[in-house]
Amino acid sequence: MFLYNPEVKRFFSKYIVLMFVAITISVGFSIINMNITKGMIVKNNQAIIGTLSSKYPNLEREIVDIITQGKSMRNIDYGEKILSKYNYDKSIKINTEPIISKLVLDTIKINIILVCIIFILIFILVVSYFKVMYNDLSDMTKYVYYSSEGKPFDMKNKNQEGQVGLLKTELLKMTTILNEKVELLKSEKIFLNNTISDISHQLKTPMTSLIMLNDLLYNDIPCEVKIDFLDKIKNQLNRMDWLIKSMLKLSKVEAKVIKFKKDKIKFSELIHRAIQPMKIPMEIKNQKLTIEGNDNVSYIGDIDWSVEALVNIIKNCIEHTPEFGNISMTYKENPLFSELIIKDDGEGIDKKDIPHIFKRFYRGKSSSKEDSVGIGLAMSKSIIESQNGDIYVNSEKGKGTEFHIIFHKMYADNSD
The missing domain is CATH 1.10.287 (Helix Hairpins)
Incomplete structure (x- = not known):
């Protein structure tokens, strides 16, 4: 809501303070005006008493009581008749009544001064408000300009309210x-x-x-x-x-242009689909495959792309494992992630090659496969990581290789 805006609230709070200041000044000027009026009336009464008392000393007490305390109104009608002879009654013009004439001029001067003071205070308030707004807008304009030019600029009051x-x-x-x-x-x-x-x-x-x-x-x-x-x-x-x-x-x-599915996939089904095209190469080399794991172990991902990744890893194991060698697959899960471990007893990977085997077109210097392009493991890594997974390898030259594929459970929670 408009009135709940901090800038508006700040402005109105200052305006209310200004209003109270203006009222205080107005009351002060009114008191001054009344004191001036009082002084003029007192002087006029002093002149009346002085004139009458000098001619009628015996009426001094009564005249003073009438003027100072207003106790006697008996002769007001008679006074009106006397003054009416000189055209002095309620119809008299302001400029012909000396006290009122002088009082009006003083009142106008006081009111003009009061209005000027109030106007100056309001002007100061508005100018200060717009100055703050201008500084903020200027600051933001400079920020946009410098940002568009690629230059650093520290915008002020970044955490202000409103x-x-x-x-x-x-x-x-x-x-x-x-x-x-x-x-x-x-x-x-x-x-x-x-x-x-x-x-x-x-x-x-x-x-x-x-x-x-x-x-x-x-x-x-x-x-x-x-x-x-x-x-x-x-x-x-x-x-x-x-x-x-x-x-x-x-x-x-x-390039992350592929939208991966978020299906619940059992590792048993994934492995079954991945080993189908690899059976003949394994049979040719008389390699033994062992699979262990609970059929209920699963993860959230895209089975088609997961098969693509797993086939590349299995193919790598087959190519670097000798005849009559062994390849095993073990899958398990815990509250945090599901894991698939693929192990072979092949030639292994040199220690200096391990940090680079998932890079595109990387071929280990000690690799025995000369026609290898070095793209399969890079693709597997990208596919697995795109499904909120991780892959790492443990290996020792001449003692085989272990690929660890991990799918985090957080992926499943975020899919809802």
């Missing part, structure tokens, strides 16, 4: 949001540039191979060699197709 204070708070909030969006746009621009650079870099090698193989096909070469070249071209095209699709998926996830 609509002006609220406006300052919203202005600070708005500029903070705009700055964040500008930074986000910059980071998105850098991200887009890096993504394009990564894709072009990764496609350079297979593109070069394709050009070379294509040029060689124009030569007069045996049919068997042509077939071999065509197979190589097909492999390179398949590799490029996979790489482009994977990069687009990873870019979408990292």
